[in-house]
Amino acid sequence: FNLEVGSGPHGSMTARMMEGLEEIFVQMKPGLVIVFGDTNTTLAGALTAVKLHIPLAHVEAGLRSFNRRMPEEINRVLTDHCSSLLLAPTLRAVDNLRQEGFRHFVSDGRFILPHQVNALPEGRPLVVNSGDVMYDAVLAYSDQAQAKSGILRRLNLSPQKYALASIHRAENTDDPERLLSLFTELADLARKWRIVIPLHPRTAAHLKKAGFSPFSSELLLIEPVGYFDMILLEKNASVILTDSGGVQKEAFFFGVPCITLRNETEWTELVERKHNILAGQNSKNISKIFREVYGSYFTPEADLYGDGRASQTIAATVKLFLATKRQ
Incomplete structure (x- = not known):
């Protein structure tokens, strides 16, 4: 319906x-x-x-x-x-x-x-x-995504040689100052590291309204992607920056360090285990944390999500x- x-x-x-x-x-x-x-x-x-x-x-x-x-x-x-x-x-x-x-x-x-x-x-x-159930989905479809998605080839990305970012929550997009600060910090990081951002339409609209053109930066901005492409991007990233609850978990499933662009998260067990770091509202924290955790892969604890x-x-x-x- x-x-x-x-x-x-x-x-x-x-x-x-x-x-x-x-x-x-x-x-x-x-x-x-x-x-x-x-x-x-x-x-x-x-x-x-x-x-x-x-x-x-x-x-x-x-x-x-x-x-x-x-x-x-x-x-x-x-x-x-x-x-x-x-x-x-x-x-x-x-x-x-x-x-x-x-x-x-x-x-x-x-x-x-x-x-x-x-x-x-x-x-x-x-x-x-x-x-x-999201853990079920990753286990069921990860191999299919590897076989069917050509996202890395299309974007000319090498595994573990880029960062992935996703920003869409109202607490980040609806505050122009906060949104500009986030993207300015990401654009600065993109001068040294490749940063891929599937750009949510609402985020794009708010950026335009705030007068920021991320397309003029070195950020690799792409259209929103499907499930197979997204989990392959997550699996092969060196670090993930996100305000999405689901992406936080998927980062854990793949053993990829995650920086959460929020003050708190519903997935508190990941923060306690230091697999997920809360950057908070101060965007200057992002650069410091990014450098500390980039490429610090880990083995996910068994059975945390069933x-x-x-x-x-x-x-x-x-x-x-x-x-x-x-x-």
Whole structure:
């Protein structure tokens, strides 16, 4: 279904999505609505489902940056507290939900495997320590990306001889001074190191409005790329600079150091292990950190995000939930 909402203010976007989703849910009468992540679409799906008394499952439940000024943080918290099934990707996410008053856990303290999903208590929100579906995706498609993507050849890039950057979050793009400072710092670094930036359309629009032309710098700016191209760029980078939550994790999966262009992150376990460094709002930190971590690859800790079977665990949990609901 294409709701044809497009972009706009957060409240307006969410309201228009809810109107469209309500018509679809009333027509289809689903037994369960599954939402993923922390976008406005996630929140719209969650609120629409709960107002129609349809059970809700949230994939990536329990993540917290503890910054309520972030729209994504509000979306996460509200969605979790609307959900009947909370599918947590990490032990830290499970602990966050426990701190918020959730009391019913499946596989408390460890990841649950698909064959272990055999009973669910009824009538209460359930937290399932499922593992991370993004880890599943990287394991499933990394080899295909290597075989099918020609992005390195097209851009004339050598493995481990460039940095990759992605900037799109409102906290960076909506503040002209912050955005100019970030790109000025990256342009300075690009005089010595190759820096590839798939440029998000919103970021490009804000740069133009702020009067900065990144195309006049030595930054290698490219159009947004597909999944295979992106994970191949990530896998072969010497360092990744990003404000994206998903890219932070993918950097970890590939053992590539990550500099997060934010003051906080929902993936706190990566910061604690020093695989992910928060640059904060001071762009001058970026240059110093960049030089320190460039090329400092590492071996990712096993099982931090599950064993690559999170999707199977979620499917088994949903199947049992629906079967129990019908009885």
